[in-house]
Amino acid sequence: KSDDEHKLAGNYHPEDEDILRVPIALAVVKLLQQLPSEILEKNLSGLFLKMCDLLKTRTESIREITRDTLVKMMESLGPKYFRCLLTEMNGVMRRGYQVHVMTFSINAILLKLACKMGPGDLDSCAIDLTQICMNELFSDVAEEKEVVKITKKLKEAKSVKSYSIFKILSEFISEKYLLEIMKPLKAELSRQRSHKNLKKISECLKNIALGLSKNQSIEDKRLFVFIHAVINESIPGLNKKRHEEIKKAVKYERPDIFLIPKDPGRSGPPAKINKRTSEHVFIEFGFTTFQFYLKRESFDKNSKEILEMLDPFVALLSDCLSSNHIKVITLALQCLKPLYKYSLPSFKVVTKQIVNSLFLIVNKYAAVGMAQGENFDMIVICFKVLTALVKDTTYHAFTAEQLKSLLSYVEQDIYDYLRSATAFNLLKAILSKKLHVPELKGIMCKVAEMSITSEQEHVRSQSRQACLQYMLDYPLGKELEKSISFFVAQLEYQLEHGRVSALEMINSMLNSFPENVLKKYSALYLVPLSARLVNDVPGCRKMAAQCIKTLLTKVEHDGRSSLFSLSLKRLGAQLCGIFAEIEGEQFENHLHEILPVITELIITTKSVEVKGQADERSTDHFLYQVLNSLTKMLISCPVFKKKEFTDNLNVLFGELQGLILYPHVWVRFATSQLFDLLLSSYAIEDVVKAINKKKKNNSLYLNGRQKLRDLSADFTTQLQSPTQGKTGGEIVEVTLDWMIRKLCREAKKEVADNPTFYQRRKCVFMFMAAFAHVMDKETLMPLLNAMLIPLCREITDGSKTANEDLKKCAQEALDLIKTVVGVEDFSSSYAAVQTFLLRKKVKRKQEKATEAVTNPQRYAQKRIKKQLSKKESKEAKNHATERMPWALFLRENCKASLSLKGGSMKSVWFGDVFMVKRITGSFECQLSCSVFAQKSSDLGECSVILHEIHLPGNIAARQSPIVCLTT
Numbered sequence: 001k002s003d004d005e006h007k008l009a010g011n012y013h014p015e016d017e018d019i020l021r022v023p024i025a026l027a028v029v030k031l032l033q034q035l036p037s038e039i040l041e042k043n044l045s046g047l048f049l050k051m052c053d054l055l056k057t058r059t060e061s062i063r064e065i066t067r068d069t070l071v072k073m074m075e076s077l078g079p080k081y082f083r084c085l086l087t088e089m090n091g092v093m094r095r096g097y098q099v100h101v102m103t104f105s106i107n108a109i110l111l112k113l114a115c116k117m118g119p120g121d122l123d124s125c126a127i128d129l130t131q132i133c134m135n136e137l138f139s140d141v142a143e144e145k146e147v148v149k150i151t152k153k154l155k156e157a158k159s160v161k162s163y164s165i166f167k168i169l170s171e172f173i174s175e176k177y178l179l180e181i182m183k184p185l186k187a188e189l190s191r192q193r194s195h196k197n198l199k200k201i202s203e204c205l206k207n208i209a210l211g212l213s214k215n216q217s218i219e220d221k222r223l224f225v226f227i228h229a230v231i232n233e234s235i236p237g238l239n240k241k242r243h244e245e246i247k248k249a250v251k252y253e254r255p256d257i258f259l260i261p262k263d264p265g266r267s268g269p270p271a272k273i274n275k276r277t278s279e280h281v282f283i284e285f286g287f288t289t290f291q292f293y294l295k296r297e298s299f300d301k302n303s304k305e306i307l308e309m310l311d312p313f314v315a316l317l318s319d320c321l322s323s324n325h326i327k328v329i330t331l332a333l334q335c336l337k338p339l340y341k342y343s344l345p346s347f348k349v350v351t352k353q354i355v356n357s358l359f360l361i362v363n364k365y366a367a368v369g370m371a372q373g374e375n376f377d378m379i380v381i382c383f384k385v386l387t388a389l390v391k392d393t394t395y396h397a398f399t400a401e402q403l404k405s406l407l408s409y410v411e412q413d414i415y416d417y418l419r420s421a422t423a424f425n426l427l428k429a430i431l432s433k434k435l436h437v438p439e440l441k442g443i444m445c446k447v448a449e450m451s452i453t454s455e456q457e458h459v460r461s462q463s464r465q466a467c468l469q470y471m472l473d474y475p476l477g478k479e480l481e482k483s484i485s486f487f488v489a490q491l492e493y494q495l496e497h498g499r500v501s502a503l504e505m506i507n508s509m510l511n512s513f514p515e516n517v518l519k520k521y522s523a524l525y526l527v528p529l530s531a532r533l534v535n536d537v538p539g540c541r542k543m544a545a546q547c548i549k550t551l552l553t554k555v556e557h558d559g560r561s562s563l564f565s566l567s568l569k570r571l572g573a574q575l576c577g578i579f580a581e582i583e584g585e586q587f588e589n590h591l592h593e594i595l596p597v598i599t600e601l602i603i604t605t606k607s608v609e610v611k612g613q614a615d616e617r618s619t620d621h622f623l624y625q626v627l628n629s630l631t632k633m634l635i636s637c638p639v640f641k642k643k644e645f646t647d648n649l650n651v652l653f654g655e656l657q658g659l660i661l662y663p664h665v666w667v668r669f670a671t672s673q674l675f676d677l678l679l680s681s682y683a684i685e686d687v688v689k690a691i692n693k694k695k696k697n698n699s700l701y702l703n704g705r706q707k708l709r710d711l712s713a714d715f716t717t718q719l720q721s722p723t724q725g726k727t728g729g730e731i732v733e734v735t736l737d738w739m740i741r742k743l744c745r746e747a748k749k750e751v752a753d754n755p756t757f758y759q760r761r762k763c764v765f766m767f768m769a770a771f772a773h774v775m776d777k778e779t780l781m782p783l784l785n786a787m788l789i790p791l792c793r794e795i796t797d798g799s800k801t802a803n804e805d806l807k808k809c810a811q812e813a814l815d816l817i818k819t820v821v822g823v824e825d826f827s828s829s830y831a832a833v834q835t836f837l838l839r840k841k842v843k844r845k846q847e848k849a850t851e852a853v854t855n856p857q858r859y860a861q862k863r864i865k866k867q868l869s870k871k872e873s874k875e876a877k878n879h880a881t882e883r884m885p886w887a888l889f890l891r892e893n894c895k896a897s898l899s900l901k902g903g904s905m906k907s908v909w910f911g912d913v914f915m916v917k918r919i920t921g922s923f924e925c926q927l928s929c930s931v932f933a934q935k936s937s938d939l940g941e942c943s944v945i946l947h948e949i950h951l952p953g954n955i956a957a958r959q960s961p962i963v964c965l966t967t
Helices: 015-021 024-033 037-055 060-077 079-092 097-116 123-138 140-144 148-153 162-172 175-191 195-212 220-234 280-296 304-320 326-339 345-365 374-392 400-413 420-432 439-453 457-473 479-492 496-512 515-532 538-554 557-570 573-607 612-636 643-659 665-680 684-692 705-720 722-730 736-753 759-774 777-795 804-821 823-854 856-880
Strands: 886-889 895-900 905-909 923-927 932-935 944-949
Touching (some): 015 060, 024 060, 037 060, 037 097, 060 079, 060 097, 079 097, 079 123, 097 123, 097 140, 123 162, 123 175, 123 195, 162 175, 162 195, 175 195, 175 220, 220 280, 220 304, 280 326, 304 326, 304 345, 326 374, 374 400, 420 439, 439 457, 439 479, 439 496, 457 479, 479 496, 496 538, 515 538, 573 612, 573 643, 612 665, 643 705, 665 705, 684 705, 736 759, 777 804, 777 823, 804 823
Parallel strands (some): 923 944
Antiparallel strands (some): 895 905, 895 923
16 A cells, blocks of 8 residues: 555555556557657657556556557557667666566567567667576576566566567667677676576577578678678587696695695596587577578579578588587588588588598497487488488499498388388488499388388388389399289288288389380289289279279280180179270170170079078179179170170070069169160160061060060069068168268167277277368268267266277367367367266166156166176176185084085084085085184185074074174
């Protein structure tokens, strides 16, 4: 409270009025902007001073409103008046917590003004802003940020805003003020020895580099000169040892002349301190700035002047590759890689030195277990530079030993999922240059195996690309057939992803190989691919059919003829249909051979005795494939009116008429399609003429009234067939909604039937994630609630049977769905589903509680069933455990009558111990008193079964002798 506030004024605080008066400052600024500039400049300092006084208050809400108002004021005034505000703030807010508030507020204002600033707008503030940042980072203010009691009470003290200020300052500063930012950091670097402060300086320099990469006021040439000077000034002291001054030897002093013994101090040689110990930080800054600039690519790549400025950096970067600092080497390599895009003369001179340095780095740090942390980043970029050297340079040739070394690292890294991408890029670069060493063949064999066996899709894809490049670019000779045979053999691989990869590789080969190679090895491809049309999952069958189409398209007509003669002997009807699709009318030459064969197949299939459901299904599918292929042939080659095919067609359609009422709907449909082709090929007048002719001939199948009557009757019967109704009732319209609900029911069924197993639910969740990945928001929204129900149920499951892997899978699916539909729609649907599940759970509890009153008999049956289930599980558990020995003890004045199964009786009195040593069988005891049973490690094994308990008459119920029975 204020000093002049009366004690009877209650809880009145002046701050309550201040918080209402703060926004008036914005209105005052807008009013002053309408007046002459002299009046604005005269009154602005006082207004800023008042706002700074309000920022000094300890009430957080007032500081927040004042800061927001101040940001809006500066947004209205523009960057021109930022210097005035900074002067007032720097003069007023200098003590304690006020410094934290000032730095926080300056950063908020600069972030808002950044979009309005131009080059040089912060030149007048550069020194003051740098001093404020240095004060926050390296003075007592920095120590206050580590005090929990201060950061807990003061929001502005929790974070460091100097890094952001440095970034904005370097983005809009002019070249002549650039050194004003660097000098304090350079001086601080020479004084600091702690790792914590060195990290702060590194972070400052990194943000300055990021800002400089966006600075539009500094010319490219001037920036290159600045970067080169920063790096070059520090390099001489980086690796060369400095000559220390030779000190004169100290005269020997006897140790017994001192009264106090010398402090033992630390063991070992004293730590060396050198001014240049930390100067690698500035080298990192120079390289970071250079790297950001190269990434921006804002300069003219064809400018001779720019290339001349870039050329001196090559030797500089080459020298830094022998540094003792991992970070410096990494940054030098990151700068070196993009420079290979430009034809710089220095590369021809120093490339050999660079290559030698790279191999030294790889040999030193690429060993097993070494590539971790900073070493890992360095090794990855090192291999990227080697890849660029192999791929883009023509003026340097790698030696055989160097290639062997590279291939050995490639062989090692392709099995490391973190470095496999880099290894494959290097391998493909070697293959593109057609470099050859004996070790390459063995590595390519391993890569071919990885293309099938690897569980990661990107590894299989990279392996296939490398293998294809190897087969196309290298003269393999007879080895090519071995490579083709290898991938063809993998069509029998036990895992689906391996077969899919083999099919993709074969498809790539068919699209890439020249025609003469395909013609030579066409039979090698065709037969195994054809087998996949039947003996595989639908996805693989589809890919195999596509491969066969590609093969037939690539091969000429003569080649297809030879392949067809092979297919007639060894392949199924489906393959002949593909031939008909590819060849079109040219396939007519084969119809003389194929039509009798198809007719014979239909006759044979109809006469085969079917045994069992599996045989019936196989026969149905075979007939459908034959008819489907026949349809393709007759569509491609409409030969119904050609006399040379009349006899074959008449016999064929005579057999087909018997399939119109075939039990399987697919066969009936295919037969109807064939008759549709037949009927549509003749005009009605031609059929009428053929029927009315007195002299019948076999030129037309539909040449008799009886045939037409039979066909009409058969098709009418087909429409009224009970099989049609049954089959039609079983044909479900498969929609997305039906499919999702069906999957949800499968997941729910698994929870109900066997909650300990989760494979089915995991597959459902993985399908939902994949489904969400390929669908858009409009498709997912109608299905969202149905998809979320099993996922929410699994996420919220707190039972003992809950599986963490399954929960993780469900959470990943939810995250993917959220990404597609958006946070807002997802949150509302998720809340609705949770509410639905909660209400359902509460309703079940209520029904269960109500059932005890409304239907006590059913409730009792459920209870009994539950208890029996518990009892059975307990007995099973006890039976599974090892039988324990027993000792039976009696109370005072009690007697027990004990007997073994099939054995004699024995009486046991109080104090006696009856021991049973029997491994098998069971021990029966009829008791006339209570028994106390306990474990005894000295006794044999048996099991005790209590059939009856008879209490003596002189023992009252309250004096029950039963003590306990334990196992």
